[in-house]
Amino acid sequence: MISxxxxxxxxxxxxHVTDTTRTAEYYLGESVPSYWVGxxxxxxxxxxxxxxxxxxxxxxxxxxxxxxxxxxxxxxxDGSFDRRMGWDFTISEPKSLSIEREAFxxxxxxxxxxTSNRSTLAYLEEVGGWTRIxxxxxxxxxxxxxxxxxxxxxxxDMDVHTHALVMNTTTHEGxxxxxxxEELFAHRRAADALKxxxxxxxxxxxxxxxxxxNEGHVELAGYTRDQISMxxxxxxxxxxxxxxxxxxxxxxxxxxxxxSNIRTRDRKSAAETREQAHERWxxxxxxxxxxxxxxxxxxxxxxxxxxxxxxxxxxIQEALEKLTEREFVFTRAQLDLETAKxxxxxxxxxxxxxxxxxxxxxxxxxxxMRNGRLTTREAQAAEREMDARLEAGRRAHEAVTTKxxxxxxxxxxxxxKSAESGRDFHLNPEQRSAxxxxxxxxxxxxxxxxxxxxxxxxxxxxxxEAAESKGxxxxxxxxxxxxxxxxxxxxxxxxxxxxxxxxxxxxxxxxNAPAETRRELRxxxxxxxxxxxxxxxxxxxxxxxxAKTIFIGDKHQHQSVESGKxxxxxxxxxxxxxxxxxxxxxxxxxxxxAVVSAVLDKKYHDAMLSMDVQVIRPNQDVLPEDANRxxxxxxxxxxxxxxxxxxGRDYVELDRRTRDGIMVITGTNxxxxxxxxxxxxxxxxxxxxxxxxxxxxxxxxxxxxxxxRRAVSFEAGQVIEAVTAAKRQNVGRGERFTVRxxxxxxxxxxxxxxxxxxxxxxxxxxxxxxxxREVREFAPGDKVRFTENxxxxxxxxxxxxxxxxxxxxxxxxxxxxxxxxxxxxxxxxQDAKLDYSYATTSHSGxxxxxxxxxxxxxxxxxxxxxxxxxVNATRAKETQRLYTQDVAKAERQMGIVIDKIAAHDVSNxxxxxxxxxxxxxxxxxxxxxxxxx
Numbered sequence: 001m002i003s004x005x006x007x008x009x010x011x012x013x014x015x016h017v018t019d020t021t022r023t024a025e026y027y028l029g030e031s032v033p034s035y036w037v038g039x040x041x042x043x044x045x046x047x048x049x050x051x052x053x054x055x056x057x058x059x060x061x062x063x064x065x066x067x068x069x070x071x072x073x074x075x076x077x078d079g080s081f082d083r084r085m086g087w088d089f090t091i092s093e094p095k096s097l098s099i100e101r102e103a104f105x106x107x108x109x110x111x112x113x114x115t116s117n118r119s120t121l122a123y124l125e126e127v128g129g130w131t132r133i134x135x136x137x138x139x140x141x142x143x144x145x146x147x148x149x150x151x152x153x154x155x156x157d158m159d160v161h162t163h164a165l166v167m168n169t170t171t172h173e174g175x176x177x178x179x180x181x182e183e184l185f186a187h188r189r190a191a192d193a194l195k196x197x198x199x200x201x202x203x204x205x206x207x208x209x210x211x212x213x214n215e216g217h218v219e220l221a222g223y224t225r226d227q228i229s230m231x232x233x234x235x236x237x238x239x240x241x242x243x244x245x246x247x248x249x250x251x252x253x254x255x256x257x258x259x260s261n262i263r264t265r266d267r268k269s270a271a272e273t274r275e276q277a278h279e280r281w282x283x284x285x286x287x288x289x290x291x292x293x294x295x296x297x298x299x300x301x302x303x304x305x306x307x308x309x310x311x312x313x314x315x316i317q318e319a320l321e322k323l324t325e326r327e328f329v330f331t332r333a334q335l336d337l338e339t340a341k342x343x344x345x346x347x348x349x350x351x352x353x354x355x356x357x358x359x360x361x362x363x364x365x366x367x368x369m370r371n372g373r374l375t376t377r378e379a380q381a382a383e384r385e386m387d388a389r390l391e392a393g394r395r396a397h398e399a400v401t402t403k404x405x406x407x408x409x410x411x412x413x414x415x416x417k418s419a420e421s422g423r424d425f426h427l428n429p430e431q432r433s434a435x436x437x438x439x440x441x442x443x444x445x446x447x448x449x450x451x452x453x454x455x456x457x458x459x460x461x462x463x464x465e466a467a468e469s470k471g472x473x474x475x476x477x478x479x480x481x482x483x484x485x486x487x488x489x490x491x492x493x494x495x496x497x498x499x500x501x502x503x504x505x506x507x508x509x510x511x512n513a514p515a516e517t518r519r520e521l522r523x524x525x526x527x528x529x530x531x532x533x534x535x536x537x538x539x540x541x542x543x544x545x546x547a548k549t550i551f552i553g554d555k556h557q558h559q560s561v562e563s564g565k566x567x568x569x570x571x572x573x574x575x576x577x578x579x580x581x582x583x584x585x586x587x588x589x590x591x592x593x594a595v596v597s598a599v600l601d602k603k604y605h606d607a608m609l610s611m612d613v614q615v616i617r618p619n620q621d622v623l624p625e626d627a628n629r630x631x632x633x634x635x636x637x638x639x640x641x642x643x644x645x646x647x648g649r650d651y652v653e654l655d656r657r658t659r660d661g662i663m664v665i666t667g668t669n670x671x672x673x674x675x676x677x678x679x680x681x682x683x684x685x686x687x688x689x690x691x692x693x694x695x696x697x698x699x700x701x702x703x704x705x706x707x708x709r710r711a712v713s714f715e716a717g718q719v720i721e722a723v724t725a726a727k728r729q730n731v732g733r734g735e736r737f738t739v740r741x742x743x744x745x746x747x748x749x750x751x752x753x754x755x756x757x758x759x760x761x762x763x764x765x766x767x768x769x770x771x772x773r774e775v776r777e778f779a780p781g782d783k784v785r786f787t788e789n790x791x792x793x794x795x796x797x798x799x800x801x802x803x804x805x806x807x808x809x810x811x812x813x814x815x816x817x818x819x820x821x822x823x824x825x826x827x828x829x830q831d832a833k834l835d836y837s838y839a840t841t842s843h844s845g846x847x848x849x850x851x852x853x854x855x856x857x858x859x860x861x862x863x864x865x866x867x868x869x870x871v872n873a874t875r876a877k878e879t880q881r882l883y884t885q886d887v888a889k890a891e892r893q894m895g896i897v898i899d900k901i902a903a904h905d906v907s908n909x910x911x912x913x914x915x916x917x918x919x920x921x922x923x924x925x926x927x928x929x930x931x932x933x
Contacts, residue, residue: 001092001217002120002192004185007085007165010059014052017148017163025150025159028271033149037121037164039129039142043171050146058144058167059085066174073178086168087181089124089188091117091195092161095228096220096293102151102158103281104292109220112202117162119349120195121145124166126353127191127332128184131170131177140170143179151277157231158281187333192216193340194352200345201308207300208293212744214712216341220293221745230288308351315343316355320365320376322706328379328532328563329901332356335365335374344712344744368906379563379903382532386566389539390573393444397517397548400439400467409466410435428585431459434577438463438521438550443575444542447527447567448552450579452874453586453596453849456552457490459579460523463550464493467521477501478525479560481789481799483847485821487525495523497799498530498538500789505541515546526847528553532564557871558843565900586849589878599873602866604894607873612881614650616643620885633860639885640858644671647856647883648678651838652686661851664839665872667862675839675856680782692779693809695816695829698771700787709764711742711749719831720751720768729766736831737761776835778816782806785837786820796825801844803837842868845875852879859889865898 007013018032026032034050041047044063046054057063061072061083073083093101093113100106101113129140144167153159170179193216200210200218209221219228272280319338323330339352359365366375401409410432417425427435434448450456464474476495478484488495496504524530524538530553542549555568581600587593591610598607619635619642627635651659664679666672683689698719707713714720718739725733737751737759749761778784785803804820815826816834827834839856840848853876857864873880884890 002188002195003090003092004188005088005090007059007088010056010085013088013165014055014059017146017150017165018050018052018055024156024271025152025154026271027151027274027277029273035147036145037118037147038125038145040140040144040169040171040176043142043174044144044169044176046144050148055146055165058146058169059165061085061169061178063169063176065171065176070176072169072176083178084168087166087184089164089166090161091120091164092159094196094199094217094219095158095231096223097199097218098151098158098160099223099231099281099285099290100220100293101160102278103285103290105278106293108203108206108208108295109293112199112206113160115202116195116198116349117147119198120191121147121164123194123349123353124164124184124187124191127187128166128179128181129170130180130183131172132180133172133177137180138172140172140177142170143167144169156280183333186331187336190333190336190340193337194349197340197343197345197347197352198349201303201348204299204303204345207295207297209296209299209745210345212341212344212712214341214707214710216337216344218345222293223290227288227290231284306346308347309355311343311346312339312348312351312355313359315339315347315352316359318342318706318709322704324376324379324563325704325706326561326563327900328383328903329373329375329906332372332374342706342710344710363908366903366906366908369908373901373906375903375906379532380906382536382564383566383569383902383904386532386536386539386570387573389536389543390445390570393539393543393574395442397442397444398519399442400470400472400519400521400548403436403440405470406436406439406466409439409469410462413462413465427459427462428455428583430577430579430583431455434579435459435462435466437575437577439466441575444548445539445570445574446548446550447571447574447576448550448579449571449576450552450554451581451584451600452554452557452870454579454583455585456525456579457487460487460491460493460552463521463523464491470519472519472521474521474523475501476523476525478847479529480526480801480844480847482801482803482844483526485799485802486847487523493523495525498524498534502534502537502541505545506537509541509544512540512544514543518546520545520547522547522549524549524551526553527551527567528555528557528565529560529846530566531560531562532566534560534562535564535566535570556867558846558867559900561843563900565902569902586874586877592876592878592880595873595880599869599894602895604869604891607869607894608882608887608891612879613887614643614646614881614883615885615887616646616883617885618642636860636885640671640860641674643856643858643883643885644674644678647675647854648682651679651854652682652688662854663845663848663850663852663875664854664856665842665845665875666839666856667842667858667864667868669841671856671858671861672839672841676836679838680777680836683781689779689781691809692777693811693816693829695776695778695832695834697774697776697832697834698787699774699835700833701770701772703770705767708768708770710744711747711763712744714739714742714749714763714768714770716740716742717773719771719773720749721771723767723769726766729761731761731766771833773831776832778806778809778829778834780806780808783837784818784834786833787835788833790827790833796823798825842871846871849875849877852876852881854881854883857882857884857890857893859884859886859893863896863898864890864893865896866894867898869894 036046036050043065061081063070063072071081073081076082097109097113100109125143126141129142131138131140146165148163150161168179169176196216196218200212203210210218211221212218316339319335319342322338323334335356360367364377366377366380414426438446467474474493476487476493477498478487478495479498481497484495484497487493522542538549551567551570553567559565584596587596594610595607598610617639619638623632623635647664664675666675680689703713716739720737720739722731722733722735725731737753739749739751741750747762747764749763751759751761753759783805785801786798788800790798798820802820804818806816807819807824808817814829816829817824818827853872855872
């Protein structure tokens with residue numbers, strides 16, 4: 001792994017990396033191996049082993065270049081210089097490689113480490129060498145790096161690692177400048193993955209088999225997790241310290257890990273000679289049952305036969321597929337990272353970077369000349385396809401009614417609704433205009449851009465009645481099952497999910513030829529949550545069926561999880577009616593209306609003044625004024641737990657009828673689970689959930705399709721389910737297996753089927769969904785939701801997202817009786833795709849509304865932003881309540897703009913004026929983080 005830390009003390013780190021007596025991280029009586037590396041070193045007259053005095057000079061910015069002796073940095077008022085010194089990029093080797101090299105003297109491992117380190121530093125230099133000259137960002141492609149190799153940790157573990165001290169210096173045309181560090185930081189994780197990819201390649205080629213995990217981390221085959229952990233005492237102590245804060249190593253940020261590392265590390269009492277250390281390590285290895293890695297000539301032959309460039313191309317395609325499943329636009333650092341993970345040791349660093357550059361030259365990958373962002377030719381083609389189909393759809397169908405027939409139908413509808421309600425009823429002007437466009441227009445495709453709560457279902461009820469009176473068939477589909485169910489109930493339009501609609505259409509359509517015009521009106525609701533590929537499928541199936549389709553959504557609310565922002569882009573190519581703020585009718589109280597109005601105006605402070613705000617921050621309030629960032633974040637996380645506990649208490653204090661009218665909304669699945677747990681704990685304490693039974697549920701693992709084809713994406717103990725049948729693998733659709741072993745070397749899964757038989761399956765040949773088995777306790781009265789489509793034993797179908805209430809529990813029959821959609825269904829307590837529904841995420845809650853909305857805003861996690869603020873505020877009809885641990889921070893986060901970037905926004909044409917040469921748009925890390933030595 002490659003970690004980084006800002007250097008705060010030049011002399012301190014210089015002593016640390018060079019003095020074996022002080023650090024005990026290298027062999028006693030030997031000089032720590034060191035060298036200067038980087039293209040800028042020649043310009044500054046630096047070479048050879050690293051001298052401590054010279055290192056301090058370079059860190060403090062005292063350089064000699066073509067202009068002579070200079071001091072880099074900003075000059076303060078008192079004449080002193082203010083300067084960032086540099087960064088410690090520590091390249092730590094996988095534990096099995098450290099053991100092999102130090103305990104067993106494996107030269108092939110030593111060579112792989114040395115070669116991959118050189119490649120890694122060269123990569124960091126190429127991508128990270130940037131400066132600013134006269135206001136413009138300039139790529140220098142060179143760095144000044146002082147590299148030091150250590151062989152053990154301060155706790156005495158074998159821990160081969162290299163401190164690559166990157167000076168805050170680069171050169172351009174022989175002159176020294178301070179470094180601009182965004183790219184260096186942005187590519188750190190990519191450099192880490194590429195290094196381990198190359199190490200695996202070199203080791204396999206030398207005849208030593210390796211294994212990879214899902215993050216691209218390599219270990220020598222034959223080393224068990226337990227053996228590795230025995231030589232990772234420091235990592236175990238850091239993880240234990242993080243656990244005290246309720247964190248894992250993956251969930252913790254840099255400052256958390258750094259603080260935990262500082263708290264737990266102990267210096268060795270004394271350094272050892274090379275012989276003493278090796279003797280101790282060999283004894284420890286023998287005691288742990290560790291044996292030297294086996295050399296296998298067949299592995300060497302297989303890898304020698306590989307063409308690194310061909311394998312790099314395959315990995316690049318897999319990486320592109322994975323990246324573009326969620327976002328069409330990405331950075332070079334992301335592409336390098338995902339390619340390295342996909343390659344799994346089948347390519348070299350040079351092959352990967354060379355083939356990506358060639359793909360850019362061929363136009364397969366499109367690089368923006370203004371900012372360096374990337375997309376693919378296929379992504380741009382998908383957007384162009386949509387544009388073309390929408391334009392071709394103009395005047396390509398027939399009107400449902402004439403304008404005279406429209407007026408008659410509207411008058412009849414309003415008269416009937418007035419009689420039913422006992423009050424004067426009329427569509428508002430915007431609803432009327434939208435209905436007229438839909439019914440009297442002759443375009444095949446039309447859109448309705450509607451803010452939340454603008455009466456879209458009332459509009460659709462009228463459209464359905466008017467169309468059906470003219471002999472048209474009206475059907476609908478929506479992004480989610482719950483939204484589809486609501487649309488059908490309120491508008492009377494037979495509605496399915498968009499996914500199931502497309503499956504049925506594509507199954508029945510056997511050619512690509514457009515059909516004759518057919519009197520079928522299709523309504524796609526929540527179209528803004530549809531990705532570009534799905535949106536294009538809707539266009540194609542509509543054309544083939546000869547149908548007319550109306551897209552209804554809101555470009556201001558949550559966008560699709562999948563790539564693209566199709567509905568927003570589509571509005572430029574089809575006739576669109578707008579339901580704006582004047583049409584909003586959902587909110588029925590002055591305060592609720594004021595909140596929504598303020599959010600639409602982006603006045604989030606005013607919005608908070610109009611809602612009930614609950615700020616709970618007992619741990620933050622007692623922090624000292626000089627508390628560091630890690631302590632502050634730890635206190636804020638503790639306060640979030642207090643916030644969630646308060647939500648649970650407040651919810652349960654209400655009567656059941658009032659609770660049913662409250663929608664509890666949060667930003668992340670982890671907080672959703674925590675709120676569900678808090679509410680259930682309070683209900684249990686009041687004995688409202690008696691007669692509970694434990695059920696084994698299946699909770700879906702979020703995984704891209706490209707990742708699901710790799711064995712390393714799966715974990716032992718997970719349940720996998722075949723999405724489609726695969727005859728060659730003898731796997732039926734819906735068949736389930738339990739994973740025993742995921743083998744990255746053969747890309748196979750050793751599994752057990754439901755009959756207890758052992759099988760070996762290829763995830764590249766069968767499309768699997770993965771689930772974690774998690775125990776859930778259910779009792780009569782529990783609010784639940786189905787997490788996937790179910791076909792129950794009696795043939796009843798329930799849909800993903802459909803909510804219900806547990807009515808009874810039968811331990812004899814091992815079923816839960818759930819009331820949902822007006823009828824009871826029995827659900828097995830074994831492998832049920834079921835979860836609690838007291839709280840929902842903002843994304844899942846879009847399209848729903850309730851009397852009141854309780855908004856949980858955790859300032860420490862989640863993306864938040866304008867879209868989330870709008871969705872959350874508009875769920876309530878009467879009141880909104882905000883729960884948070886930091887109201888000022890929550891207000892700032894509500895205003896963050898989070899928007900997908902269209903593929904066609906990436907241009908490979910050089911602009912007339914280019915203020916910023918290519919760079920990856922990554923946030924600059926907090927510069928206050930630093931090591932103290």
